[in-house]
Amino acid sequence: MAERPETEKYPPGQHPALPPPASQVGVIAWLRDNLFSGPVNIALTLLSLYLIWLTVPPIIEWAIIDANFNAGESREACVRDGACWTMIRARFWQFMYGFYPVNERWRIDLGLVLFFVPMVGLLIDRVPAKKYIAIFLFGIYPFLAFWLFSGGFWSLPAVETRLWGGLFLTILLGAVGIVFSLPMGVILALGRRSELPVIRLLCTAFIEITRAVPLITVLFMASVMLPLFLPEGVTFDKLMRAMIGIALFGAAYMAEVVRGGLQAIPRGQYEGAMAMGLGYWQMTGLIIMPQALRIVIPGIVNTFIGLFKDTTLVIVIGLFELLNIVQAAFRDANWAGLAKEGYAFVAIVFFLFCFSMSRYSLYLERKLHTGHKR
Amino acid sequence: MTDQAVARVRGGGWWRDQRVRGIVFQIVVAAAIVLFAAYIIGNTAQNLEQRGIASGFEFLGRQAGFDISITLIPYTVESSYGRVFWVGLVNTIVLSVIGIFLATIWGFLLGILRLSPNWLIRKLAATYLETIRNIPLALQIVFWYFGVIAAMPVVRNAIDINGTVFLHNRGVNFPKLLPEAGFILIPIALLVGIGIAVLMKRWVARRQAATGEQFPTGWVTAGLVLGLPFLTALIAGQPWAWEYPELKGFNFKGGWVILPEFVAVLMALVAYTSAFIGEIVRAGIQAVSHGQTEAAYAVGLRPGPTLRLVIIPQALRVIVPPLTSQYLNLTKNSTLGVLVAYPDLVNVFAGTVLNQTGQAVECLLLTMLVYMTLSLLISAFMNWYNKRIALKER
Secondary structure: OOOOOOOOOOOOOOOOOOOOOOOOOOOHHHHHHHHOHHHHHHHHHHHHHHHHHHHHHHHHHHHOOOEEOOEEEOOHHOOOOOOOHHHHHHHHHHHEOOOOHHHHHHHHHHHHHHHHHHHHHHOOOOOOOOHHHHHHHHHHHHHHHHHHHHOOOOOOOOHHHHOOOOOHHHHHHHHHHHHHHHHHHHHHHHHHOOOOOOHHHHHHHHHHHHHHHHHHHHHHHHHHHHHOOOOOOOOOOHHHHHHHHHHHHHHHHHHHHHHHHHOOOOOHHHHHHHHOOHHHHHHHHHHHHHHHHHHHHHHHHHHHHHHHHHHOOOOOOOOOOOHHHHHHHHHHHHHOOHHHHHHHHHHHHHHHHHHHHHHHHHHHHHHHHOOOOO | OOOOHHHHHHHOOOHHHHHHHHHHHHHHHHHHHHHHHHHHHHHHHHHHHHHOOOOHHHHHHHHHOOOOOOOOOOOOOOHHHEEEEEHHHHHHHHHHHHHHHHHHHHHHHHHOOOOOOOOHHHHHHHHHHHHHHHHHOOHHHHHHHHHHHOOOOOHOOOEOOOOOEEEEEEEEEEEEEEEEEOOOHHHHHHHHHHHHHHHHHHHHHHHHHHOOOOOOHHHOOOOHHHHHHHHHHHHHHEEEEEOOEEEHHHHHHOEEOOOOHHHHHHHHHHHHHHHHHHHHHHHHHHHOOOOHHHHHHOOOOOOOHHHHHHHHHHHHHHHHHHHHHHHHHHHHHHHHHHHHOOHHHHHHHHHHHHHHHHOOHHHHOOOOOOOOHHHHHHHHHHHHHHHHHHOOOO
16 A cells, blocks of 8 residues: 555644754753843853853862862861861861860760751651640750750769850750740740730830840840849859840740731631630630641741851850851961861851751742642 | 629639739739849849949040041040940941942842843852852851951052052052042032932923823933033032052051951941842742733833833832841841951940940940831831832722
């Protein structure tokens, strides 16, 4: 049988779709649409490429190709032109744990595990028994951790807080920020929406005043004025005062985030709860808060990222958190002048923490935007 | 049934009445706060007395006796603590205002680049924003100061631009403008130019409303505002002289100088805040539905006017409220200048003066009051602006 011509193969209108022309798909079309769609775009693309060429290769050359990764005791160990990562290598464990005694560092590890495991459990939806995790984390853990880190009981030797430092201290301050400021923020937010005028006034005043002043002044206040407030003979150490300052400061911001969540709960939920005969605390604890907090988790995470970055400010009252301990390292005569390497290291550490947290918050936002949204 | 009635039916006492309970609870809380405050004030008074620290604001009149690196109002070592307060306040305000100005421009640009049709530009802007946003501001400030500026050449080997501007690790020196007779005419010409431009804009709007005719407002305004002072300068015969910085001994003499503290804090503040503003602007523009753009194209507007007349006015409504809080953040964050000894209010007043006089309560109280006032002023201004651009619902 002779081959029928192409046009007779299919009845009219039944021809299968042909592939698009080569210029409309694939790499070429993508390049043309996204990079070379017009004279302005071509110029911008070339300019960006030039900018990348100007900045990226020197950085890679400095940080990797020409860099020193060898171990060493001082700057002399760095013979090549690029970055001297030897300093980071030599001081790495100090950057992590501060001046905490080497033999006692397992306590920090244990404390951090005890913090992060329940925290992650709290943040992942599928983990059950959130209530007990929260009670542990916000009620028991702070005291447990304080005991564990400061020691001085049973056979654990005491470690003074002035030895605490490095990334450990940064995380600790951040953890204090979240563990104390979240419950305080919830109470303040409830107070601000309370029907009792005195309570409302007090909470509003605290929130607004704290949010209007810079964190540094709060830290100054905690470090200079707190000792004046206390009766003679009672003293807090410096770290404790910084923690109080950060917790109070964070609480004001958390309160506003939580208030946003409370406002998003429809009135019907309150009325429904009251119709069921629930009292104020039952209504708040069983109906309103679980819904409100779930809505504002992204906001809480974002506030926490801000608070975490702000922990660097404790430098002004002389605490050796990550940034300060790294600065101390390159002011040491052995490593003098290695500011760029030190700052790059701190920047990478902070970036890893903050970036992953912000991704998590984005993921939550996306998840919360689907399904049963009002 | 009222609460009291419920209480009566149940046979309970007054504590079953919600209203009474509310009042009692408030009284208890208020009493606790008052007692706590009294306790604190008592302790403080006792502590101050024991340490021999005076109280009250008399110390503001006493001589300060220390020098400040950046003073924009007259200040000497003999000036009073009160003067220190004003010097610090001016430094804070100058830093915040310049910072807000630059961060807004740079932030809007970044936000627009972030939405560019060009893939490369979009990704570059996103990478930049994401990096800057996730690195603490304090780190950025010390990086610019100790990492970049400290690594610049020493004064003797300053980078020489054209023999007029000198970059080195102690700042930037550039020529100083010395006005001569007749110089006053130039700012007057500038004001006149602005005045005419404002009047012209009104006339153009009226004419366009009446006849539909357009007018090249942008070019004429530029001509008026820039051209008029320029012409005046030419006619008046350039009534000024330059004082060039010169290397004398270990430092430059003459000319103006911008100190590295200021540069470092400003750069970090602008970079950090503009990254947040960029995200806000992006979100604002994305909040305007694409149908608006299509409708604008359909009625024949070109991309430029579409952006200017259709998209931005609507996006601004979404942008302005979070922008306000970024301005507040920038103002509050300017206190981080402390880390590199930029003499802002917190550094000189809540720092040095507090340490010298020991009057912590007064110093911190004044400082906090200042920041509260600044916050209120910025909020008030932005609220006024927000009201102006808000959707007019009729």
